[in-house]
Amino acid sequence: MDAIRTEGLTKHFAVGFWRPRPYLALDSLTLHVAAGDVFGFLGPNGAGKTTTLKLLMQLIYPTSGTAEILGRPVGDVQVRRRIGYLPENPYFYDYLTAEELLVYFGGLFGYSSTDSRQRAARLLDEVGIGAERRLQLRKFSKGMLQRVGIAQALVNDPEVVFLDEPMSGLDPLGRRDIRQLILRLRERGCTVFFSSHVLSDAQALCNRVAVLAGGRLAASGALSEILDVHARGWELVIARASDAVLARATAAGVKATPLGDGRYTLDVPVDVAPEQLLTALVEAGAQPVSLSPVQETLEDFFVRQVGAAPKDRGLARD
């Protein structure tokens, strides 16, 4: 059974008060997310990602089409016992402390107060909130609120987690923490569905992605399938590049770009075997720093997809 499934999910908004014009926020989205996937839902701002998430949480109602979570229609209250949701720019009751918020939500799932408190403590540790957990939420910074948001999404050990821009507002350390948390979730068998416009995160975490542009699905599939097609070569970074080393490199048809301090970036064309070149350069006295394949990044793919996506939303745009 798919964890998440939408068929032809469409949403029109009526914009304007006196003579409302229709605005097509989502156009016939059909998506299947298998259980256990870490699914990246990508697209530029205004593409319809948040709209999709809200439709899945039934915060808004679809104009047409259906959506199911764990085989049940999205309106089903019982299925919410098994999912978690982090909204974009989360805001919670500012008169509660972080602990109290999690205990309150735990209570809504029917956990005893002891159980809720234990869960709260564990989750707050996991997202990196220490002594601040006793402060009222109105005193929290954006980054801290984001962490609390992730914690509250996990209170019930959900099978499917929906994260809307999980990295937003976090510093690099925070992002690393959350990335690791998502990986841990994957290990536990949890399905993670997250929307983002930070592609590097998606590239590091997801096994499948979908790209949304202008309310329409531009592409979807396994990351390996999407990106594999265009392996272009390798990038080799070396240090202690003497003239002899550089001469050897140029002879192989490699372009060398200086980085300063005796370091060079070598663009190795796809027809040259990188390991052999590296061995030769090392013999010549170079010191290897890094070797990485040059593939199409998600960014390239993204730009290609979004650039090609039709600008016109079918109906009048706001």
Add this chain to the structure above:
Amino acid sequence: MTTIARVALSVFRESVRDRILYSIVVFAVLLMAASYLLGQLTAGQDLKIIKDLGLASIATFGLFIAVFIGIGLVWKEVEKRSIYSLLSKPVRRSEFVLGKYCGLVLTLVVNVAVMTIAFYGVMAFLDWRMDPLVGEWPVPPIDPHMLKAIALIVVELMLVTAIALFFSTFSSPFLSAGLTIGLWVIGHFNTDLRNFEAVVDSPAAIWLARVLYYVLPNFAAFDVKAQVVHGQPVAMSYVGLVALYGFAYISLVLTAAVVIFSRRDFK
């Protein structure tokens, strides 16, 4: 504990931590105390003034609380988006609305109870101070019948709260406050709608007045303050009847609120 109860307790907890609420209640209690001083200024009418002022304070401060917290109840959660995370939990939209309502009613009841205790405290003080040789009260200070007036005030406030909550499910605080207070004012002039028929000629206007008379909330019926202060009898059956009317109206308004809220998009 049911979901509605949990949401209600959360609202109550919020109100307890809300400093504005404290100020209102403290002010009301102070007013009760001050009314004692006021009473000294009016020759012989002090008990009546104290009772009048006390009951009016309970009603008025209760009204402030009902309106100004009621209108924000739903709107604030939607505007600030705290509702997004709440509705992703196993909470039905109807449970949310009803839980908010019960929480505010609980807050009101507690506040009215505090004010009532202060009120009876002042009465007791007055009674204790009164020299039995000087004279007898025409109506006793510690009069259990005043509780009838207070009980009806509570039902009235519950209805106002329901109306405020109803408006807050779809409109902004200012508009909600205006509409709620407007309805409260009109509801007090309910009997005048009846008198219209004697004064106005156009049958369309008379018909309209009659429809409004039956449909608009009849807040004047909850007001037995004057009767109670003068010691006139108020039948329990009347209290029961008006309370029943109030609960019927509350049910109607809450059902409508739940319906509207359940069908909304949260953009």
Add this chain to the structure above:
Amino acid sequence: MPKLPRLVVVALAVLMAAVVGLQAVVAERAPQPVSDGNLLYIRSGEFLKRAALSYRSLLADLYWIRTVQHYGGTKRGADQQRRYDLLYPLLDLTTSLDPQFDIVYRFGAIFLSEPFPSGAGQPGQAIALLEKGLVAQPGDWDLAQQIGFIHYWWRRDYAMAAEWFQRAAQMPDAPQWLSGLAAVTLAEGGNFESSRRLWQQVLNDGDAYWLHSQATFRLKQLDALEVMGVLQQRVRRYTERTGSLPKSWNDMIRTGDVRGVPLDPEEHPFVLRPDGTIGLDPKSPINPLPPGAVPRA
């Protein structure tokens, strides 16, 4: 958006019906308002004028509504103690807020003067109100005429009445009949002619339609009084001729002093009292005659 389940629609309908039904019952059983529910906390027109800021006219309307309610409520109410105590203060406040509110003066002129139970029975207050109106609108002949009317009808002060009618007649746009009225009042104040003219004017005045029934009533009374005067003469004639008072109308019918049992304009027979005076049938709707009204020939 999900459809509205039928259960919800039914529930809403049932609740609505319950609300309407209960309201009907509650309205019947509502306790009578306590007597001092009629309190007027603000009595000073000067204060109110200032406090009203830019809403003077609106506030005047509200007080006018309240005045009418007070009058109507008092009239319908069973309480014999209430004597329209608030009528004058309310009218005074209303006119302080809006001195051009003509209908208020008119209302006050009538219902302050009318004796209880139809009014407050205070013609002096009515005059005070109208005089205040004249301060704001010095050229308003109608106000002056109404003052004259009150002096004439309720105070029987024909000299003052004539003076006011004359004053009114000299104001701009005053109608022709006013100077005639002044003259007649001066010459024969209290006679039927001038009284009849006054009430006929009221009847002719399209604006004061709500006074028409009053006017008709008064005209009928005047007719009755006139007839009673004639009947009184006839009784005197009979007494002089026969040397004793007639015991009933039949006596006078037999002597030909009257042609049949005399009926008043409402078709009720006049009453011939044992002392020879004429009165109205107590059941006649023309009762009560104006105080001190004496049938004159």
